[in-house]
Structures are given as C-alpha cells and as structure tokens.
Amino acid sequence: MHERELRAFVAIVEAGRMDHAATSLGYSQPAISYQIKCLEQQLGTRLFFRHPDGAQLTPEGAMVLPSARAVLALLDGIKELTGRADRSTAPVEHLRVAG
C-alpha cells in the first residue's frame, strides 16, 4: 500500500477511466492497471468494476476512498510541515469526482 498506488486509486476515481488517470500521473495504462491490481490484492477486495467504458468504484472502493484521500492529504501536510510543499501536483483539498 504505497503512496503511488493510493494516488493511482484516487486518480482513477477522478477520471472514471484508467487510461486518463495514467496520463494525468505520467504513467502508461498497464502501469496503473498493475498498481490497482497490487492494491486490490493487498486489500483482498475489488476496488473497481471494469466496464467497457471505464472503471467504476465498488462499494469497498467507496469505503476506502475517504481514507485514501486522508492519507494523501496527511502526506502533503507532512511535506508542508517540513517546508517541502508541492502545490503543482494537485493536492487533495479540492478533489472531487469528475462529472
């Protein structure tokens, strides 16, 4: 359960599609797919329904989402605490589901 996986997770939620999330994070689609696969294996549950038109959050994924965002917010907070704030990477404060 690494930071990258959680960022991939929320990015997919934002975009509704893995390939867009991959682009926004600077990865290839398979890399994002792999991240989510790893995350799902770690948690022992499915986080997304795979549909032909994109990826949709499962109930379990919806339960995880707030905590995932909180973790990312805390990590950004730690960076700010130590004077390493990085506002260019779109911190979680204004995150919302696309659409």
Next chain:
Amino acid sequence: MHERELRAFVAIVEAGRMDHAATSLGYSQPAISYQIKCLEQQLGTRLFFRHPDGAQLTPEGAMVLPSARAVLALLDGIKELTGRADRSTAPVEHLRVAG
C-alpha cells in the same frame, strides 16, 4: 515517503535508538538508517539528532510525528475496512516502548 519509512520513523521514536527499532521491525541497523536517510532527504530536513547513545527527535521530527502516526493509523484502518485487519503487527493505537 513509503509506509515502511514512516514505520521506521515512529519505531525509532518509540525505542530512542535505531538498532532497537531495526530489531523490532525485523531489519538490520543499516536498513533503518537508510530508511531515515531517504525520508530526511525527501523532506529536506533532519528528523533525528544522532547521539552516541541513541537517536533523538529534532523539532522538525516532532512536528512530523503526529502526522506519521495518523497515516499509519489510517492505513491500518483501510486494511480493517476491507476485512484485512492485522492486529499482530502492533498498530499505532497502543504503541509503547517494550518494557
């Protein structure tokens, strides 16, 4: 800023010494030293004062500590949410120095 680094960080705070923290986490001393080195480089600040009798938290480290613990608590919470609670790895709620 990976989960392992944060666990190493709080373990050192608990133990007051890197080698004890390493033992409690099942790592060698150099591995823990490396983790903290990476964490300090990422944050651009010193987290511990290195003394001949152990490691002492810097003011910056003290600022980071609550957030680090919160992140670990959230990560444990995510595992619980998805039915993968693992109480055997000593979650942060009851952490204390052994003995």
Next chain:
DNA sequence: GGTGTTTACGTGGGGCGTAAGTATC
C-alpha cells in the same frame, strides 16, 4: 472494428543484508 483493460516480457532502480568505517564515551 473501436475502445478500454489485462497479461507477457525485458530492463532499470530501489531496498535489503553483510562488511568496513566513523564518532563518542
């Protein structure tokens, strides 16, 4: 056939342990 995701495969970087080095008492 087009779109979106997954699997396969090869490569590069990171994290570990062991061993040697540095500093303080």
Next chain:
DNA sequence: GATACTTACGCCCCACGTAAACACC
C-alpha cells in the same frame, strides 16, 4: 575497547514501458 550510527558493496525483487491479447460494444 565498547556502543551506536553511517557508508560501501553486491544481490534480488519490484515497478515501469512496450507489445500483444482479451472483453465488450
């Protein structure tokens, strides 16, 4: 000389991108 941390070195595993395959419309 003992204790605690750091640096050096080598190895293995993980994470990535490219390419091919699969599923659904």
